[in-house]
Amino acid sequence: xxxxxxxxxxxxxxxxxxxxxxxxxxxxxxxxxxxxxxxxxxxxxxxxxxxxxxxxxxxxxxxxxxxxxxxxxxxxxxxxxxxxxxxxxxxxxxxxxxxxxxxxxxxxxxxxxxxxx
Amino acid sequence: xxxxxxxxxxxxxxxxxxxxxxxxxxxxxxxxxxxxxxxxxxxxxxxxxxxxxxxxxxxxxxxxxxxxxxxxxxxxxxxxxxxxxxxxxxxxxxxxxxxxxxxxxxxxxxxxx
Numbered sequence: 001x002x003x004x005x006x007x008x009x010x011x012x013x014x015x016x017x018x019x020x021x022x023x024x025x026x027x028x029x030x031x032x033x034x035x036x037x038x039x040x041x042x043x044x045x046x047x048x049x050x051x052x053x054x055x056x057x058x059x060x061x062x063x064x065x066x067x068x069x070x071x072x073x074x075x076x077x078x079x080x081x082x083x084x085x086x087x088x089x090x091x092x093x094x095x096x097x098x099x100x101x102x103x104x105x106x107x108x109x110x111x112x113x114x115x116x117x
Numbered sequence: 118x119x120x121x122x123x124x125x126x127x128x129x130x131x132x133x134x135x136x137x138x139x140x141x142x143x144x145x146x147x148x149x150x151x152x153x154x155x156x157x158x159x160x161x162x163x164x165x166x167x168x169x170x171x172x173x174x175x176x177x178x179x180x181x182x183x184x185x186x187x188x189x190x191x192x193x194x195x196x197x198x199x200x201x202x203x204x205x206x207x208x209x210x211x212x213x214x215x216x217x218x219x220x221x222x223x224x225x226x227x228x229x230x
Contacts, residue, residue, distance in 0.1 A: 004160070033217065040125075042222035043161075043205070058217065090160050105151055106218060108160030 002027045004109035006091050012115040013081060021076045021112045023091030031094045032074040033058070033106065034066065036087040043090070049074055081116045088113050120144070123206055123221030131229050136193040140206035140221045143187065147208040147219075150182050152191045155203045155223065164204075165191060196228045 004025045013019055025032065033048040035058075045058030049068040063085055065077040074093075078085060092106040123140045130136055138152075149168055153161035165180040167173045173180045179192040189208075193200055206221040 040222065043220040045217050048217060092160075105163045105166050108153075108162065110160045111158070 002107065004091055004093055004107055006089075006109035006112050008112060009110065010113050012117065014117050015082055016080050019078050019081060019114075021078075021089060021091075021114070023074045023076065023109060024072050025074075025091075025093040025107070026072065027093060027107065028071065029093035029095055029107075030071065031106075032068065033092045033094075034064070034074070034076045035090045035092065036060065037090060037111075038087050046076070046089075078114075081114075083116045086114060086116045121206060121208060121219050121221040124224055125222055126225040127227055128224055129227040129229060130196060132196060132198060134196050134228075136191075136196050136200070136226060136228075138191040138193075138204050138206075138224050138226070140189050140208075141187055142189075142208060142219075144208075144210075144219075145184075145187070146210045149209045150180070150189050151207040151218070152178075152180055153205040153207060153220075155205060157202075161205055198228045198230050201226060201228045 007022045030051050034046040035043045037043050044060045046060055046064050047058055047066040049055045052068055052071050055066050055068055068074055089112045091109045094106040121140055121142045152165040154164050155161045165178055167180050167182050170182045170184045177194045181190040203223040203225050205223045207218045209218050
């Protein structure tokens with residue numbers, strides 16, 4: 001089954017304690033992306049990756065890091081989490097940017113709800 | 118400019134009614150238009166995907182795009198309680214660049230049995 005898998009699904013942690021949210025896709029997609037979803041603000045892109053070792057900032061990258069060492073994995077790293085990063089996070093993937101990645105529909109994981117105390 | 122406007126609702130209609138969901142946008146460079154459905158505690162799932170202006174039908178769902186008015190719609194016929202969800206519109210430009218998808222904030226739809 002084609003899917004985007006995120007872990008953990010839920011996490012409560014404290015300010016300053018480094019955490020990583022993993023994302024893996026089994027569709028051989030080149031493009032992957034992280035979003036956060038907040039009430040009243042909708043989905044906002046944090047970082048995206050157009051291929052292995054190629055990453056770039058989205059609309060709200062501050063406080064986040066990503067890496068893309070393998071095509072299937074795109075972890076989101078919070079080096080020093082703060083309460084304003086409490087949110088619902090989604091990873092998404094889509095087909096090759098060579099065909100114009102932004103015209104390829106994105107497939108989403110089921111989300112990771114982070115609470116930073 | 119990446120603004121997309123979408124009424125958050127909630128929109129509550131009786132089962133069997135025709136539902137109309139809408140988004141307006143300001144960026145004339147948008148060419149690809151999508152509708153996603155998001156159930157509680159789940160990720161958005163793609164419902165409809167259209168390019169440029171026109172209509173597209175898939176079962177009970179019809180997507181319309183009017184680029185001249187910068188207005189897109191999703192119609193749901195014979196609505197069912199299982200259609201209760203948040204519906205997100207999304208759009209993007211001509212591709213190849215770094216501008217990803219721009220989402221509306223979503224409309225919460227409730228279908229009353």
